[in-house]
Amino acid sequence: MGENTIFADDIKEVIIDEKAIEKRIEELGKEITASYDDDADIVMLCILRGAILFMADLAREIDLPVVFDFMDVSSYGASTESSGVVRIVKDMEENIEGRHLIIVEDIIDTGRTLKHVIDMLQTRDPKSIKVVTLLDKPDRRVQKKIDADFNGFEIPDEFVVGYGLDFAEKYRNLSFIGVLKEKLYK
Numbered sequence: 089m090g091e092n093t094i095f096a097d098d099i100k101e102v103i104i105d106e107k108a109i110e111k112r113i114e115e116l117g118k119e120i121t122a123s124y125d126d127d128a129d130i131v132m133l134c135i136l137r138g139a140i141l142f143m144a145d146l147a148r149e150i151d152l153p154v155v156f157d158f159m160d161v162s163s164y165g166a167s168t169e170s171s172g173v174v175r176i177v178k179d180m181e182e183n184i185e186g187r188h189l190i191i192v193e194d195i196i197d198t199g200r201t202l203k204h205v206i207d208m209l210q211t212r213d214p215k216s217i218k219v220v221t222l223l224d225k226p227d228r229r230v231q232k233k234i235d236a237d238f239n240g241f242e243i244p245d246e247f248v249v250g251y252g253l254d255f256a257e258k259y260r261n262l263s264f265i266g267v268l269k270e271k272l273y274k
């Protein structure tokens with residue numbers, strides 16, 4: 089796969105390389121597969137835009153029939169700090185009443201995005217809601233009760249980009265997770 093050398097000068101450090109992402113996603117796929125019955129009715133909900141690469145790779149490691157859906161939620165805009173205002177830009181399409189929902193996130197940081205999404209989706213009476221995130225920054229959590237059921241990697245409090253995660257819409261197509269040089273956003 090590609091090495092994405094194009095942004096090399098912007099990245100301070102690669103913290104999770106492509107191989108490590110691939111290996112961890114395989115493990116997450118197995119964990120998720122083992123936690124549902126073979127005939128479970130599952131909707132995988134990708135939170136756009138950051139989670140698209142994770143969703144695409146993870147779904148292929150889950151050995152169960154799943155339905156894909158997408159919700160576009162935004163709270164960061166062109167900033168490295170959450171605005172605190174979570175906007176639903178596009179709602180999901182599927183009716184989730186009585187069905188198992190897996191929310192797929194790229195990162196849980198303050199937890200505000202997920203809290204907003206879960207509170208909203210809970211009112212639609214799904215049979216269960218589970219959350220899978222590739223990255224977790226527990227030190228930054230504002231919403232203390234928000235956590236993932238399946239978590240790829242715990243990371244320190246640094247602004248990361250790549251593998252779906254952006255800064256001002258850039259860097260999403262990096263195949264690794266890296267820390268952005270501070271001079272680019274400070």
Ligand SMILES: O=P(O)(O)OC[C@H]1O[C@H](OP(=O)(O)OP(=O)(O)O)[C@H](O)[C@@H]1O
Pocket residue numbers: 135136137138139161162163164165170193194195196197198199200201202253254
């Ligand atoms: O836990 P929080 O502090 O709420 O942060 C996590 C959220 O921030 C990012 O979304 P963003 O609003 O940047 O949108 P994007 O996925 O389209 O980049 C990320 O994809 C998560 O959804």
Ligand SMILES: Nc1nc2[nH]cnc2c(=O)[nH]1
Pocket residue numbers: 164195196197198246247248249250253254255
């Ligand atoms: N790109 C990016 N988006 C985020 N949203 C919340 N935390 C982060 C982060 O560290 N990087």
